[in-house]
Amino acid sequence: MEMIGSCLxxxxxxxxxxxxxxxxxxxxxxxxxxxxxxxxxxNSPIGTSFVVIEASSQTNDVVTxxxxxxxxxxxxxxxxxxxxxxxxxxxxTKLIPDRETERIWYLTFxxxxxxxxxxxxxxxxxxxxxxNAPFFVHDHFHAVFGFGLTVGTKALHVTALDVDEGPNAxxxxxxxxxxxxxxxxxxxxxDIDPSTGDITLKEALQHGxxxxxxxxxxxxxxxxxxxxxxxxxxxxxxxxVIG
Ligand SMILES: [Ca+2]
Ligand SMILES: [Ca+2]
Numbered sequence: 001m002e003m004i005g006s007c008l009x010x011x012x013x014x015x016x017x018x019x020x021x022x023x024x025x026x027x028x029x030x031x032x033x034x035x036x037x038x039x040x041x042x043n044s045p046i047g048t049s050f051v052v053i054e055a056s057s058q059t060n061d062v063v064t065x066x067x068x069x070x071x072x073x074x075x076x077x078x079x080x081x082x083x084x085x086x087x088x089x090x091x092x093t094k095l096i097p098d099r100e101t102e103r104i105w106y107l108t109f110x111x112x113x114x115x116x117x118x119x120x121x122x123x124x125x126x127x128x129x130x131x132n133a134p135f136f137v138h139d140h141f142h143a144v145f146g147f148g149l150t151v152g153t154k155a156l157h158v159t160a161l162d163v164d165e166g167p168n169a170x171x172x173x174x175x176x177x178x179x180x181x182x183x184x185x186x187x188x189x190x191d192i193d194p195s196t197g198d199i200t201l202k203e204a205l206q207h208g209x210x211x212x213x214x215x216x217x218x219x220x221x222x223x224x225x226x227x228x229x230x231x232x233x234x235x236x237x238x239x240x241v242i243g
Contacts, residue, residue, distance in 0.1 A: 063112065
């Protein structure tokens, strides 16, 4: 019994020694940089600096900072400014960010010294720029009505889309007679709602014109603005006029 008790005591002491030692040894570096997130404009050129990372050792070791995973390594490079017990790295882009492809880069950095690793994940938000023009869902819109179409009737609806964000995707519609190819087109017969794209009859139809040709434009609200165009033909079946 005395022998067993002695062995147990040794095991306890041995375990305590290594537990205490492990606690003392596990002192990973500290990353001092602590942004909850950062922003960068899409299309920023490769090599754009967006954060400086500072890390220090708790055990007087040399600290290095590296991308933690392949996704981070593919998007950024870390340039050492100072490497030592207190290290500083500058993070630069390796890709041109495109908000329409990826809205946020989740970047994870790893500070390392001989006593452990510390990770820091930074969401890098990609801010929009107006790099896409609107586009109409069809190149050519066409509708047919009888002559009895009354003023105020909605004749047609056109839709344009824009894959940007906010004002860069806010579309204003406008419409003008397609005078280049159809110089006889009337200007005021139909009108378009600038915000909805609804085309309505604005004034009473007059005998003698069977098709109204228009060019519709969709203009976004970015700087600079981008414009897309489509064609609108509204045919009027006027059986009251012969020839
Ligand atoms: Ca964009
Ligand atoms: Ca746009």
